[in-house]
Amino acid sequence: MAYKIITSQCISCNLCLSVCPTNAIKVVDGQHWIDPELCTNCVGSIHTVPQCKAGCPTCNGCVNQSSDYWEGWFANYNRVVAKLTNKQDYWENWFQCYSQKYAEQLQKRQHHAVAAEA
Incomplete structure (x- = not known):
């Protein structure tokens, strides 16, 4: 699964641009985004972990996005409910x-x- 989303926690430090081995990270109108056609999740490279995630100083700038709609929906739902209920x-x-x-x-x-x- 490729990293497809750069979240609002991105601080625009541009470290991800320099570490991405496939140049999948782009900046358009000041917004960073990951080209899913180019992103390989660093599989098949010399890296053992995705470099955008490993190099991100916020640790949450790049996140996985599920290709399965319902899996992604439930993951987001559970995350939001956990934050709202603080349980x-x-x-x-x-x-x-x-x-x-x-x-x-x-x-x-x-x-x-x-x-x-x-």
């Missing part, structure tokens, strides 16, 4: 709650053990 992952919440309660129980047992020894 943590279920398992992350569970782990934090469990580890906190476990730490409290451990402290109580250690306190009882110290009190019993004295």
Whole structure:
């Protein structure tokens, strides 16, 4: 899957222009964009990772865009819902709650053990 979108987080530093081995990144009217016909995702080159992504100082200037409409739609939906609700992952919440309660129980047992020894 080729990197097809340069996001609004792009700071126009032009580093991607100089590192792209296929010259797929273009600037038109001050806006950067990736030509999907030229972008190979750096596959078949000497690079092991896409150079636009690796060289981007914002780390989010170049992003994957799915060629499957529904896959892309659900990925965007899930990302937006996560930002809007600002909710943590279920398992992350569970782990934090469990580890906190476990730490409290451990402290109580250690306190009882110290009190019993004295």
